[in-house]
Amino acid sequence: MLQKSTLTLRDGTSIDDLIDVDMHEVSLRTMSDPELYHHEMERIFAKTWLLLGHETEIPKSGDFIVRDMGEDQVIVARDREGAIHVSLNVCPHRGMKVCTGEAGNTQVHRCIYHGWAFRPNGDFIGAPIEREQMHGAMRPKEELGLKKARVQLYGGMIFATWNIEGPSFDEFLGDFKFYLDQLFCRTDGGLELLGPPQRYTIPANWKTASEQSACDGFHTLTLHRSLMEGGIMGATADTIYDMAPGMYGVDVSCHEGHSLRCIPAATTFKMFSDISFDGKTTEERLRLLPPPGITQDLIPQLMKNLSPEQVEMLATTPPQVGGLFPNSSIIFIFAPRMDGGASGALALHTYNPKGPDAFEFVNYIFAERDAPEDVKRDMLQNAIQQTGTSGVIEQDDADTWPAISRNAHGAVGKTITLKYQALTGDRKPEGWAGGGFVYDGFTKDDTQWNWWLNYRRLMASGL
């Protein structure tokens, strides 16, 4: 993991100067440097697996959506056989965008510039005026299709990478499949996206949001204190730091930089705190407090789709928030409503880079496909009110990240280091069934540091 670095910027600064492995410090310069950004696009965004959407967005043959892989726009389309393909939205003729919309349905993607046409799988059909062979005679049609990425579905989520020969998706997930299955592969019908994603632009480097999503639990006590001042998490304005609500649990991460916070179900909110799990079976605990997004009717499906160890974890310390390296965030949280409606909010974010000082925040909102319609409706509303554009949680983050990127412009400011020195240490609770690095106790910097180590690994090796 700590191989000698091979990345050196033009002014002689190496990746080891930017990321001090011994001191657990990262130069603030990383949060806006244009040269580093260009390397990131090549070494991370053109190489690793990226989350592009959900198969329920393109249910029918010919359906497509347009998404981003780094600054490369791609067409995500379903073909007649039902398979999903990801192709670069760049016409191989003269570089025009092939799809000019964001979503639609067609069996023939025709470039509006000169009319070259492509199938949903990216294959070249032909150019207009067939008798004149306007694609020329130098290359066969097989060579004139859209550039195709490698695709993998997982729990209905669509992932793709340009690294055709690179690590498999399973290798990318590392030890995390055990945890992620509990969120994405737990019911017969799977998750359903409740509509197209919210999209908005944040004037900050993509890593400000991504490193926070690698389980910065600590910031919630201060940045998100307005959510606790009302008392629903068992603390008041005066006692937030004494009570530290939601801080104790089990953080997990892995070599590949993903992370999750598994927070004891009954301690998350005050209204659940009189629930005692003592002496209860796993099923009884699930019935008392189903994990976010799961209804009583869906509980038998958990037993069917997951291992007993996974169900046990979901019943007691469900994974709730975290990140997928490099630029995705998971928010599967309890979101109690005042009106007795269905609680729970399930969202995924991607932070798509738009230059060193901007990223696009894409917010996907889910429910279990087999949940009743009124539950879906409540959960959609919960997620919109808590996350994304107007979400009261993420409003405060959206104002913090740009300030960090701006500070990284200062000749002096950029020499300041980000500190990841408060450590819990790899420590598994007794009987913990999951793999990876496991941090039992107060949420500290361990998982975020693992995020940076994987960043450094990819940046240094270019693999």
Add this chain to the structure above:
Amino acid sequence: MQQPVKTLERATAAPDKSGVMRGLSSKIRVPVGSEVYNRVVETLYDEAASLDERRFDDWVAMLSQDLVYTAPLRLTRTGPNRDRDVVRTTSHFDDTYASILQRTGRLTKSAWAEDPPSRTRRFVTNIRVGEREAAGEYEVVSYLLVKRSRGENPHTEEVSAERRDVWREVQGEYKLARREIIVDQSTILMSNFAIFF
């Protein structure tokens, strides 16, 4: 290597769930310059001022308790579906009177997104008013341009939108019962919606 294809016909995220933009739908127009029209315009101006001046209690007093407050997404479409670009499945706001109270309540606490507060300016124009079937209820369509300045940042963020409202006359005052904020951008160029529209 892909999973088997499931039946996804009901999928709410399917692109064809989007709708067309419709402005005023009422057939009974309240003419520009009439008394009702003038009072509606005055109400919209007062509302904009209460939000620009961050008098949230005054703003909440203008809201009806059955308020439905939403902001659809816009989705760029082409060809035969090019006008179906308003998405009402997911949205940027999905609020009720109760949740608006939670939002304004939060703004009195440590809500750093608005502390320090934005300096905002809401420009309300192109106001069209129609009568609704229920007596004393008016359909009010307006254009909105919001300029928002944060901290010392010289860059001003802005949102342009069409608002489709229902205002109801209650004891001589108009209360907002329904608002749909149809923003023009598919990708919003504002780092959050911690302000109201």
